[in-house]
Amino acid sequence: MPKILIPTPLRQFADKKDSVDVAGATVGEALAALTTAHPDLKKNLFTDEGKLRSFVNVYVNDEDIRFLEKDKTAVAGGDTISIVPSIAGGVR
Amino acid sequence: MITVETQPWSVMVDHAQATYPNECCGAMLGSIDGDVKTVRLALPLDNAYEGAQRERYELRPEDLLFAEREARKNGMDLIGIFHSHPDCDAYFSKTDLENSCPWYSFIVLSIQQGKFHHANSWLPNMEQTEAAKEELTHPNA
Numbered sequence: 001m002p003k004i005l006i007p008t009p010l011r012q013f014a015d016k017k018d019s020v021d022v023a024g025a026t027v028g029e030a031l032a033a034l035t036t037a038h039p040d041l042k043k044n045l046f047t048d049e050g051k052l053r054s055f056v057n058v059y060v061n062d063e064d065i066r067f068l069e070k071d072k073t074a075v076a077g078g079d080t081i082s083i084v085p086s087i088a089g090g091v092r
Numbered sequence: 093m094i095t096v097e098t099q100p101w102s103v104m105v106d107h108a109q110a111t112y113p114n115e116c117c118g119a120m121l122g123s124i125d126g127d128v129k130t131v132r133l134a135l136p137l138d139n140a141y142e143g144a145q146r147e148r149y150e151l152r153p154e155d156l157l158f159a160e161r162e163a164r165k166n167g168m169d170l171i172g173i174f175h176s177h178p179d180c181d182a183y184f185s186k187t188d189l190e191n192s193c194p195w196y197s198f199i200v201l202s203i204q205q206g207k208f209h210h211a212n213s214w215l216p217n218m219e220q221t222e223a224a225k226e227e228l229t230h231p232n233a
Contacts, residue, residue, distance in 0.1 A: 007160065008124065008169035009195035018164070043218070044195070055193040055220075057153045064153065084157050085195065087173055088141065089188035090115060090148035091180040 002030050002060075002075040005082050013040035027058055028071030030081055045083070057084045093128050093227040094172065094197050094213050096120070100134035101230050105208045107136040108176035108201045114145035119159035120172040120199065129171050129197060135159050148187065149175050172197035172213070179204055184214040184223040192216040197226055208232065 001021040006014045014020060020037065024030035035042040045056055052058070058065045059082040065073045075081065096104070100120065108116045117139050122132040137159070141150040151173070163170045173196050177183070182200040184192075192198060194216050202209040213228040 005160070005164075007195060008163075008171060055191075059153070059157055062154075062157075082157055082160065084153045084160065085193035086151075086153060086191070087117075087156065087193055087196075088148070088150035088191035089175060089185065089198075090141075091177045091185055092147050092187060 001077055002079040002081055004030060004034050005080060007083055007085075010041060010044055010083070013044060014038045025074060025076075026071060027060060027065050027073045027075055027081060030075055031058070031071070055086045057086055058082070059084055093229070094131065094199070095128070096131040096134075096199070096228070096230040097122075098231045100131050101232070103134040103136060104174050104199070104201060105232070107134075108174075108203050109206060109208060111139070111145075111176065112203050112206045113178045115139055115141075115147065115149040115176050115178060117149040117151055117173065117175040119151075119156065119170055120174055120197070121159065121163045121166065121168040122171050124169060124171060131171065132168060133162075133166065134174065135162060146178060150191075170196070172199060174199040174201065176201045176203050182210055182212040184212075184216070188214075189216055189220055189223055192220055192223070194218045194220070198223070199228065 022033040182202040213226040214223040216223040
């Protein structure tokens with residue numbers, strides 16, 4: 001089973017776990033399994049329309065899924081999925 | 093409430109002053125106990141913005157992935173992001189808000205004429221439409 005690492009602020013929505021093993025052959029299936037098991041995570045990761053929030057990036061091991069096959073990126077046992085925010089800003 | 097210990101605070105201020113007049117950025121690692129966050133380690137990260145860094149910063153997601161891994165390795169948590177506002181106050185700008193993430197504390201350091209002036213911490217909401225001021229304590233407060 002692939003493993004999803006849970007960022008610290010989201011662990012309160014995942015029974016305080018820092019990682020969750022999930023079933024799924026793709027990133028999309030794995031994230032769906034995660035939010036089914038821990039429904040409170042859903043609003044943190046997805047919009048009401050079911051799209052990943054704009055500030056959410058997903059990595060499989062060291063690769064950003066935007067440069068792979070997005071939510072159809074294949075995952076297997078031994079793979080680690082990381083949830084990493086996009087952050088920027090500035091004075092103006 | 094967020095407290096920054098002396099050592100990470102020095103790292104944050106040094107990074108902000110060294111990158112002046114450009115904006116700096118970095119990650120804050122530490123612990124959370126109830127409503128109290130304590131920053132124990134600050135990681136200066138590259139400003140990856142491809143443009144005028146005097147008024148913008150951008151963190152590479154892979155650098156945040158590194159910070160998250162460093163936190164886990166050290167038994168800490170990634171609890172916040174810091175950046176500087178050169179010759180501007182430590183407000184949370186529209187650009188800051190629209191490119192933020194509601195999961196973390198955002199400390200803004202105001203650097204005036206190359207020297208630290210003041211700092212504030214902000215907590216953006218999920219919709220990235222507003223940010224609440226968070227009580228901040230640090231060695232220069």
